[in-house]
Amino acid sequence: MLQQHKDMIQMNKEGWNKVAGQFFEGSFERLSYGTYAPSEEELNLLGTVADCAILEVGCGSGHTLEYLAKRGARELCGVDLSGAQIETARQVVSKLDTPVVLVEAPMEEMSELPENYFDKAVSIYALGWTVDLPRTLSHVHRSLKPGGIFVFSWEHPVHSVVEYSDEVLKFRRSYVSESFERHEAWRGTPIVMHNRKVSTFINALIGAGFVIDAVIEESEVDEGDTVNPAKWYSGAKARIIPSTLIIKCHKSRVEGEAS
Numbered sequence: 001m002l003q004q005h006k007d008m009i010q011m012n013k014e015g016w017n018k019v020a021g022q023f024f025e026g027s028f029e030r031l032s033y034g035t036y037a038p039s040e041e042e043l044n045l046l047g048t049v050a051d052c053a054i055l056e057v058g059c060g061s062g063h064t065l066e067y068l069a070k071r072g073a074r075e076l077c078g079v080d081l082s083g084a085q086i087e088t089a090r091q092v093v094s095k096l097d098t099p100v101v102l103v104e105a106p107m108e109e110m111s112e113l114p115e116n117y118f119d120k121a122v123s124i125y126a127l128g129w130t131v132d133l134p135r136t137l138s139h140v141h142r143s144l145k146p147g148g149i150f151v152f153s154w155e156h157p158v159h160s161v162v163e164y165s166d167e168v169l170k171f172r173r174s175y176v177s178e179s180f181e182r183h184e185a186w187r188g189t190p191i192v193m194h195n196r197k198v199s200t201f202i203n204a205l206i207g208a209g210f211v212i213d214a215v216i217e218e219s220e221v222d223e224g225d226t227v228n229p230a231k232w233y234s235g236a237k238a239r240i241i242p243s244t245l246i247i248k249c250h251k252s253r254v255e256g257e258a259s
């Protein structure tokens, strides 16, 4: 791996360990794909999870693992960069009967995952943190069984470039120029994000060998939503731009065949 990538992963690991406490949330009642996004209960992208082996990339504090376990998943594996997140996830999954393996590792370095093993993989608001999208997707693809499903959500790349100020939506940077963006104090800590277009996610999935089943760009905003429009996620913004991008894809059943 490039030294530049290693440095960014290290910086983000330190950052995530500091901010993890701000993300210890989630529910096993409902699988949320993100603020203002339709939920799994509405979309049914994962389908039945009973008796499935499932990988979660960027599992955070483990609530999605708990959700999957409570719906009958046979075994689970959660990978996350942050030791603080993994520690909370360990407490959350310790109450479950389902076997759960937790791995503290960057998603760019998941080469130890078993091959052709998981029935499904999921990633909620985590995949976009990767500093090497093709490499991460190749690990996910390799670890899935033929026909295995991968569903991920991430902040919609258009939402990421637009901010609401003075009652107007403004582009704060270029959508087309993709680059690493260093935030000196993201939630109070330095961190690096990679700006990507929607097409970059789609083309990287195709490049890794996935077949795309669905791309979802829907917002669900209550009529009476009065969240301050200047907040990063607000109903006013989500009525105009989807806050979340959700993609469902699968590994083809026959090697090299897009079906």
Ligand SMILES: C[S@@+](CC[C@H](N)C(=O)[O-])C[C@H]1O[C@@H](n2cnc3c(N)ncnc32)[C@H](O)[C@@H]1O
Residues within 6 Å of the ligand: 009, 012, 016, 023, 025, 026, 057, 058, 059, 060, 061, 064, 079, 080, 081, 082, 085, 105, 106, 107, 108, 123, 124, 125, 126, 129, 130, 131
């Ligand atoms: C916004 S949180 C989402 C967590 C969880 N999926 C959820 O829905 O609550 C993003 C997660 O990605 C993890 N993460 C960031 N960069 C990562 C990387 N390179 N490899 C693995 N995990 C990473 C963070 O530690 C964090 O737990």
